Amino acid sequence: MCAQHTFQVRLASRPDGMPARTHWDMGWNDINGPSDGEVLVETAFISIDPAMRGWLRDAKSYLPPVAIGAVMRAGGVGTVIASKHPDFREGEQVVGHTGVQSHALVPGDTLRKVNDTVAPLPTFLGPLGIPGLTAYFGMTEVGAVKPGDTVLVSAAAGAVGSIAGQIAGIRGAGRVVGIAGSNEKCRHLVEDLGCDAAINYKTEALGERIREHCPEGLDVYFDNVGGDILDAALAHLRIGARVVLCGAISQYNDLEAVRGPKNYLSLLVKRARMQGFIVSDYAEQYQSAVEEIGGWLAAGTLSYRTTIVPGLETFPETFQRLFTGEKLGKLLIQVV
Amino acid sequence: MCAQHTFQVRLASRPDGMPARTHWDMGWNDINGPSDGEVLVETAFISIDPAMRGWLRDAKSYLPPVAIGAVMRAGGVGTVIASKHPDFREGEQVVGHTGVQSHALVPGDTLRKVNDTVAPLPTFLGPLGIPGLTAYFGMTEVGAVKPGDTVLVSAAAGAVGSIAGQIAGIRGAGRVVGIAGSNEKCRHLVEDLGCDAAINYKTEALGERIREHCPEGLDVYFDNVGGDILDAALAHLRIGARVVLCGAISQYNDLEAVRGPKNYLSLLVKRARMQGFIVSDYAEQYQSAVEEIGGWLAAGTLSYRTTIVPGLETFPETFQRLFTGEKLGKLLIQVV
Numbered sequence: 001m002c003a004q005h006t007f008q009v010r011l012a013s014r015p016d017g018m019p020a021r022t023h024w025d026m027g028w029n030d031i032n033g034p035s036d037g038e039v040l041v042e043t044a045f046i047s048i049d050p051a052m053r054g055w056l057r058d059a060k061s062y063l064p065p066v067a068i069g070a071v072m073r074a075g076g077v078g079t080v081i082a083s084k085h086p087d088f089r090e091g092e093q094v095v096g097h098t099g100v101q102s103h104a105l106v107p108g109d110t111l112r113k114v115n116d117t118v119a120p121l122p123t124f125l126g127p128l129g130i131p132g133l134t135a136y137f138g139m140t141e142v143g144a145v146k147p148g149d150t151v152l153v154s155a156a157a158g159a160v161g162s163i164a165g166q167i168a169g170i171r172g173a174g175r176v177v178g179i180a181g182s183n184e185k186c187r188h189l190v191e192d193l194g195c196d197a198a199i200n201y202k203t204e205a206l207g208e209r210i211r212e213h214c215p216e217g218l219d220v221y222f223d224n225v226g227g228d229i230l231d232a233a234l235a236h237l238r239i240g241a242r243v244v245l246c247g248a249i250s251q252y253n254d255l256e257a258v259r260g261p262k263n264y265l266s267l268l269v270k271r272a273r274m275q276g277f278i279v280s281d282y283a284e285q286y287q288s289a290v291e292e293i294g295g296w297l298a299a300g301t302l303s304y305r306t307t308i309v310p311g312l313e314t315f316p317e318t319f320q321r322l323f324t325g326e327k328l329g330k331l332l333i334q335v336v
Numbered sequence: 337m338c339a340q341h342t343f344q345v346r347l348a349s350r351p352d353g354m355p356a357r358t359h360w361d362m363g364w365n366d367i368n369g370p371s372d373g374e375v376l377v378e379t380a381f382i383s384i385d386p387a388m389r390g391w392l393r394d395a396k397s398y399l400p401p402v403a404i405g406a407v408m409r410a411g412g413v414g415t416v417i418a419s420k421h422p423d424f425r426e427g428e429q430v431v432g433h434t435g436v437q438s439h440a441l442v443p444g445d446t447l448r449k450v451n452d453t454v455a456p457l458p459t460f461l462g463p464l465g466i467p468g469l470t471a472y473f474g475m476t477e478v479g480a481v482k483p484g485d486t487v488l489v490s491a492a493a494g495a496v497g498s499i500a501g502q503i504a505g506i507r508g509a510g511r512v513v514g515i516a517g518s519n520e521k522c523r524h525l526v527e528d529l530g531c532d533a534a535i536n537y538k539t540e541a542l543g544e545r546i547r548e549h550c551p552e553g554l555d556v557y558f559d560n561v562g563g564d565i566l567d568a569a570l571a572h573l574r575i576g577a578r579v580v581l582c583g584a585i586s587q588y589n590d591l592e593a594v595r596g597p598k599n600y601l602s603l604l605v606k607r608a609r610m611q612g613f614i615v616s617d618y619a620e621q622y623q624s625a626v627e628e629i630g631g632w633l634a635a636g637t638l639s640y641r642t643t644i645v646p647g648l649e650t651f652p653e654t655f656q657r658l659f660t661g662e663k664l665g666k667l668l669i670q671v672v
Contacts, residue, residue, distance in 0.1 A: 245604045260596025268581045268612030276604030
């Protein structure tokens with residue numbers, strides 16, 4: 001047991017709308033450990049994810065809410081600096097729920113070893129981490145993408161959407177169209193990520209563009225955003241379509257006022273399904289999925305971007321970028 | 337060829353909201369036939385179905401809209417009085433799309449023979465017809481009901497809902513709860529149709545009652561109505577739940593103002609799916625389904641009610657009863 005200085009971001013109060021700086025307490029504290037079974041990790045990168053917004057709500061979900069005064073929950077990668085778990089030794093690199101802090105005591109059983117000689121560390125929070133697995137199972141299992149399918153992805157330049165669209169292409173989709181919120185992102189989708197077309201939802205008439213780019217309608221719509229974009233997609237389903245509910249970032253800051261998708265009756269006329277999923281339901285298949293994604297990365301058929309912001313103290317503003325869209329690909333904080 | 341007097345109900349204009357008497361033209365006309373391949377049918381019972389409301393809209397759907405001036409499309413059963421189709425002879429009983437008229441010229445290839453020594457004629461427009469098949473495939477295929485499931489059915493005293501709930505029970509559901517719009521219907525659900533509980537959505541607090549009767553949440557919700565009832569059900573899904581979109585009677589008279597289900601994000605948290613279907617997608621399995629349903633009827637494990645209104649001239653008001661709920665089970669017009 002030894003005391004370790006750690007810089008922590010703790011939840012000060014529950015936000016009603018957009019989380020602001022006032023909702024967080026930040027500062028240095030001492031932690032004591034590791035205890036038996038624990039590992040002390042010096043974090044290198046912290047993952048900033050839409051799911052974190054859900055954990056701030058005082059409501060039952062698949063994980064309990066973050067308590068007031070607790071370190072904010074987050075995924076992270078880093079290096080073991082002390083271990084009382086038989087599987088981990090000083091100097092090894094790991095990924096897990098470290099929380100938003102510079103040093104973390106983590107139960108060893110919840111950590112997974114990674115290696116920056118295989119891929120840069122941020123990759124294990126991106127395509128080889130939860131976002132990549134979410135895209136993989138969402139597109140292949142829930143979306144059940146088939147060769148020839150017409151696929152539409154929202155937030156297509158984001159951490160999950162950018163991988164989901166590319167996986168659709170790799171699996172033989174006939175047409176992949178991405179939706180994003182800037183012309184720069186749209187160029188990136190077509191030039192770097194292999195989308196057949198991209199739509200800037202902020203400046204273009206979404207329904208018309210979907211009709212133009214997908215004249216036969218959508219076989220798969222991979223939804224990361226909810227709201228008006230979900231409605232526009234529902235209006236263009238093909239018979240037997242699959243709508244993958246992966247997230248609803250446009251709705252997370254005001255769940256009391258969620259707008260239901262008024263075009264949901266398309267599901268009836270088009271004999272379509274809309275299905276939600278949680279990536280952890282597929283935990284038993286993680287290993288084989290990671291191997292397949294790793295193969296695509298190595299072969300260069302899958303590419304990805306990261307937006308890395310230095311400094312844990314930027315957390316309040318960096319977190320907001322999930323909702324304002326000021327980022328490309330996976331959003332991370334570099335700890336030091 | 338011979339001329340035949342027939343009493344017909346024709347569409348005079350497209351209703352915006354609830355269809356009224358002014359939207360229909362009624363009267364006697366002459367029809368000439370049958371031509372080659374046609375059968376002249378004297379109708380006995382006409383089926384009054386929610387799907388008919390959709391056929392009045394000038395919009396693309398799985399069937400084209402009924403044209404202004406055309407005989408209203410409807411299913412019916414009756415007796416062949418003349419035939420130029422090799423499979424049908426005078427005196428045989430048939431079911432098919434006869435339209436709302438006393439005598440109909442129908443392509444023989446679209447007719448199916450029935451027999452009132454097997455079951456009363458209205459049965460072939462109910463449990464042994466499209467409503468029964470809709471309930472069957474909706475509950476068993478789309479809802480994928482399993483032994484032990486908790487099942488909630490809306491419009492549970494209606495033509496489809498009453499069969500769907502009973503099929504859930506026959507297939508081993510642990511708990512079947514029905515929603516209906518009167519205490520009389522609720523008594524019928526529990527006393528005659530084997531529901532474990534029934535909820536009067538007009539007088540009871542729907543969410544509280546669902547929670548009380550289904551404390552573990554819903555495995556299957558069979559939705560015939562949409563609107564607030566769909567939302568209440570979505571708020572009580574169990575992990576892996578299936579929401580069967582069979583209809584949305586509460587929304588059909590004002591599709592411009594359809595309220596999307598604001599609790600749709602439950603699909604995400606509960607890894608649940610919401611899926612629409614059209615019974616005709618299962619046409620190849622009709623025969624085996626009819627045999628199974630017929631077996632249940634014969635064994636007395638499946639029962640049903642009909643509300644029979646005499647007189648084709650009552651069509652405008654009888655049609656409205658679909659939306660006001662003033663009926664029990666399958667709604668029919670008896671032609672003579």
